[in-house]
Amino acid sequence: MVKNVRVMVLRAPGTNADRELAFAFELAGGTARLTHINELISGSQKLADYHILALPGGFSYGDDLGAGKVQANEMRLRIFDDLKTFVERGSLILGVCNGFQALIKTGILPGPPDPKLPHVTLTNNDSGKFECRWIKLVSEPTASCVWTNNIDRMEAPIAHGEGKLIAAPEMLSRLRPVFYYANSKWQPTSTYPSNPNGSVNNIAGLTDDTGRVFALMPHPERFVRASQHPQWTRRDIDEPGQGLQIFRNGIAAARDF
Numbered sequence: 001m002v003k004n005v006r007v008m009v010l011r012a013p014g015t016n017a018d019r020e021l022a023f024a025f026e027l028a029g030g031t032a033r034l035t036h037i038n039e040l041i042s043g044s045q046k047l048a049d050y051h052i053l054a055l056p057g058g059f060s061y062g063d064d065l066g067a068g069k070v071q072a073n074e075m076r077l078r079i080f081d082d083l084k085t086f087v088e089r090g091s092l093i094l095g096v097c098n099g100f101q102a103l104i105k106t107g108i109l110p111g112p113p114d115p116k117l118p119h120v121t122l123t124n125n126d127s128g129k130f131e132c133r134w135i136k137l138v139s140e141p142t143a144s145c146v147w148t149n150n151i152d153r154m155e156a157p158i159a160h161g162e163g164k165l166i167a168a169p170e171m172l173s174r175l176r177p178v179f180y181y182a183n184s185k186w187q188p189t190s191t192y193p194s195n196p197n198g199s200v201n202n203i204a205g206l207t208d209d210t211g212r213v214f215a216l217m218p219h220p221e222r223f224v225r226a227s228q229h230p231q232w233t234r235r236d237i238d239e240p241g242q243g244l245q246i247f248r249n250g251i252a253a254a255r256d257f
């Protein structure tokens with residue numbers, strides 16, 4: 001049983017949600033450290049010293065070449081073996097938004113880690129614009145993911161321009177969806193604006209075969225307190241924010257490690 005769960009929040013130039021993500025993990029009982037990707041590349045920080053790797057949202061490397069692509073290249077070409085070992089030894093990874101984009105483009109998702117799998121990606125929203133608002137999510141009932149235990153549905157904010165998941169037909173059966181975009185009746189939907197980007201099969205979040213690597217486009221770290229919800233007084237929203245359960249689940253799973 002791990003007492004002190006150590007979380008590495010991996011920054012790169014242009015990352016902007018790192019402190020929020022670290023705050024959410026600390027609220028859930030973990031100890032989070034912001035780590036620049038160059039610290040991993042140089043070896044001054046080691047993944048082996050952490051239980052959870054968390055990839056935050058933002059505009060890493062200015063979204064040049066596509067959101068998350070340059071960060072993914074750094075991860076794929078310089079630290080891929082460390083990342084692969086991290087997953088294989090049973091550690092946990094969470095990717096939020098830009099972090100999801102980086103994990104997909106690195107080939108860590110859909111998993112198992114493979115730097116030669118370019119057949120799934122996240123690309124421009126169908127609307128052709130940056131979507132920044134609150135949406136509804138329902139979980140896949142058969143999903144096996146340590147991060148989403150006890151979560152059937154939740155609301156969360158999105159803030160992305162490139163959230164549309166696309167996959168080659170032969171890859172569709174390899175995807176392990178965890179969250180779908182939902183309409184006001186909490187049904188998965190392909191209809192805009194409830195589905196903000198036109199993602200294949202309405203997918204908002206994916207896990208891998210281990211259930212320990214999880215990434216999503218919405219931002220659960222921006223809903224860890226009731227007062228972050230735009231209608232928290234009108235609807236008398238309960239504490240804590242629904243997103244906190246994801247961080248509690250991750251910390252609980254890492255304690256059992």
Ligand SMILES: NC(=O)CC[C@H](N)C(=O)O
Nearest residue numbers: 057058097098160161162
């Ligand atoms: N919030 C985010 O992480 C945004 C991700 C990325 N820059 C996009 O616009 O799609």
